[in-house]
Amino acid sequence: MENVLVAGANGTTGKQIVKLLSETQDFNPVAMVRKKEQMAQFETEGISTVLGDLEQDVSHAFKNIDKVIFAAGSGGKNVIGVDQEGAKRLIDASKHSNIKKFVMLSSMGADAPEKAEQLQEYLKAKQNADEHLKNSGLNYAIVRPGTLTNDNATNHIQLKEKLSQSGEISRADVAQTLVRVLNDDTANKVSFEILNGDTLIGEAVEKFSIK
Template sequence: MENILVAGANGTTGKKIVNLLKKSQYFNPIAMVRKEEQIPFFEAKNVETVLADLKDNVDGAFNKSIDKVVFAAGSGGKDVVNVDQEGAKKLVDASIKNNVKKFVMLSSLGADKPEEANQLQDYLKAKHNADEYLKSKDLNYSIVRPGSLTNEPAANKIELKQHLDKHGEISRNDVAQTLVSVLNDDTANRETFEIIKGETLIGEALHKLSS
């Protein structure tokens, strides 16, 4: 069992990631939360938690032995520089210091060229900077860039390309499943790719990317 630190565990997508990890036979989720009152939710599900704030020192998140990290945190547009950008960088640095084997970054479609976006430019710029920082480090990673998130049921099917030439939607459930799938050692190593809803099974789409 590998210990997976989930940053942003208390978010809508984060909770889905934690649930999938909890059901897995390979991974043990450790929910990173920033408020004490968020802990009982996870304790009730028998999920370990660590208290750490991305705006502050994140070293405490690694008090337990962490094998891999999923960054699914976000400020909801309220503080994109300190959370979405600098918070991600801090967690990358701490992951390197603690010999983490893989860092999975939840990014966004459009983060490759934020200057071309009609809206959310500040957010996409922050995501771009965080992604580029991760790519520049000696740390194995997968950067996943989904389209607009919906609360639709899981379809377990996606369209995946390194560069999609269109925008589109995808359910949080399918994003969470993709993020958990790329935690596998042989999947999407040092890869950046974009996903929207599609017709290819998630596992198959990732296999094509990795082969």
């Protein structure tokens, strides 16, 4: 069983990722949280936790860690410090710890932030983090969803390297996709976009990985 460090575990999407990982037979989640009081909610469920602030050194969080999911975000409050530099800090620590795979929760539009009508600063920060990951030498998967909603999981998505339209997708379906691409034989050194769709998540990821 592989230990997966989840950065942003206390977030809305992060909590769903941790829950999904805890239900698998292959992965054991390690929830990285910023405040001590955030640990109890995971520990009562028997989930390992580690304190880690993305604006500080996070290398201590990597003890016995095999893979990483970055699902942290500042909610627009500190896009440079958290979404960009925090991600870079985690990538560098991952490289130093010989992590097998780094899964990045990015955003549609991060490949061309200058074209966006809004959130340009955020998308630029995500672009910089994504590029840092691509150039790190690590194995990675960069997942770029459309607008996130709190709708229930549909277990279905549309997935392409570059989708021709914008749209929405539930955090639940994003969480499932992120967990799915952790597998060694799936989505290695690639980035792709996802939205609500008609294809089962596992099938969509598998088809993309075969290309």
